[in-house]
Amino acid sequence: MLRGRARFEIDGDTVDAPAGTLVFVGHESNRTAFAEEAGTTVLAIGSTVGQPYDVGGWEVWAEFHPAYEAGDYDDVVDRARETVEASDYGAPLYNLACCEALAGRKEDAIGHLQVAFERRPNLRDLAKEDTDLDPIRDEPAFRELVG
Secondary structure, eight states: OOBSEEEEEETTEEEEEETTOOOOOOTTOOEEEEESSTTOBOOOOOOOTTSOOOOOOHHHHHTTHHHHHTTOHHHHHHHHHHHHHHSOOHHHHHHHHHHHHHTTOHHHHHHHHHHHHHHOTTHHHHHTTOGGGGGGTTOHHHHHHHO
8 A cells, every 4th residue: 555545355354454554465366445545546566477467457447346336237337338348458348247247238248248258368267157147147148158
């Protein structure tokens, strides 16, 4: 933490991080962070040894995440679509697809998943177990996408 205070959720555990705190998160961990003070600045460093850092696009999705957490899936889809589609990142498209699936927009969800998998192939494995995608799990096009 460079400035302010953040709350990290890491594999179900909460970590309070005031300025000056270092937080280690393993690459397989499920994690997210929330600014607890205005002006909070987090420096995130990470990569696979011997490979360049793979930018995921979390900053594209950050604006829409609170509405996702609140279950306002239609609102997320309506507000996020243009921004997420204009980005080059797979992860925000994947998140948009999750919201579309939960909002009953099956064709849109499958279309965005296809692009997300092209941009970030490891998301295919996540999709196999992600409960957000349960509403489209029995769709033939979804089963074909995840293999």
